[in-house]
Amino acid sequence: MNRVLRSTLVATLLAPALALMAQASEPTNVKELQKARHDHYHELGDNFKVVRDQVRTDKPDLAAIKTAAKFVNDAAGEQEKWFPAGSGPEAGKTQALPEIWSKPAEFKAAMKMFSDAAPKLQTAANSGDVAAIKTAFGDVGKSCKNCHDKFRAEEH
Ligand code: HEC
Numbered sequence: 001m002n003r004v005l006r007s008t009l010v011a012t013l014l015a016p017a018l019a020l021m022a023q024a025s026e027p028t029n030v031k032e033l034q035k036a037r038h039d040h041y042h043e044l045g046d047n048f049k050v051v052r053d054q055v056r057t058d059k060p061d062l063a064a065i066k067t068a069a070k071f072v073n074d075a076a077g078e079q080e081k082w083f084p085a086g087s088g089p090e091a092g093k094t095q096a097l098p099e100i101w102s103k104p105a106e107f108k109a110a111m112k113m114f115s116d117a118a119p120k121l122q123t124a125a126n127s128g129d130v131a132a133i134k135t136a137f138g139d140v141g142k143s144c145k146n147c148h149d150k151f152r153a154e155e156h
Contacts, residue, residue, distance in 0.1 A: 002009055014142065022119060027149075030086060030087055031091070032092075033082075033087045033122075034087055034092060034096075035084070037082040037096070037138075038094070040082055043071070047068040047071040047072050047075075048068070048072055048144070051069060051072070051121070051133065051137050052137065054068075055120055055130060055133055055137060062125075062128045063122055065125045069122045069125035069133075070125075072140065073121065075118075076111075076114045076117075076118035079115070080108075080111055083100055088100065094116040095152050095153045095154075096152065097150075097151050097153055099150065099151055099153050105156075106150065107151060111147070111153060113142075113147070114144065116141045117136070120139065120140075121133070121137060121140050124136040
């Protein structure tokens with residue numbers, strides 16, 4: 001084997017090994033993913049609370065409800081991106097349960113329940129019909145709880 005051929009061969013064999021090593025040495029990335037997910041849900045919780053608090057008042061702030069409902073609906077569409085493989089409890093402290101990855105069909109169904117309900121909340125919010133907002137809020141709330149009961153750990 002001539003020298004050029006040999007070094008090409010070594011480079012070819014080495015490249016995937018180096019790529020694997022690079023992956024293995026990026027734990028901060030997974031931590032960042034986990035933190036981003038945590039932050040997303042925190043914001044989702046805050047926005048959902050805006051709707052809840054407003055419909056409880058005598059004069060709900062419809063503009064605030066509209067903005068918050070849009071945030072909730074956008075989150076329902078984004079949510080599936082927040083759970084890349086390897087970002088579960090094996091990668092560090094998280095409330096995301098391993099079932100998210102071991103029961104993907106069930107988890108997908110739980111996400112779908114949310115993404116089916118959320119547009120109705122946004123539509124109701126845009127209409128300004130407080131009774132309709134309350135109903136849609138209740139349905140979205142059930143979808144949050146449904147998923148938390150199955151896929152979220154109680155404590156950190
Ligand atoms: C399909 C599943 C699913 C749905 C639907 C869902 N969540 Fe969650 N939620 C989770 C998981 C999993 C976590 C834990 C995430 C983690 O720790 O990485 C979480 C965490 C949270 C947290 C905790 C964030 C923190 O500060 O630690 C809040 C608040 C929250 N969700 C609110 C909501 C609200 C409000 C809704 C509905 C509008 C909702 N979630 C819908 C799965 C879901």
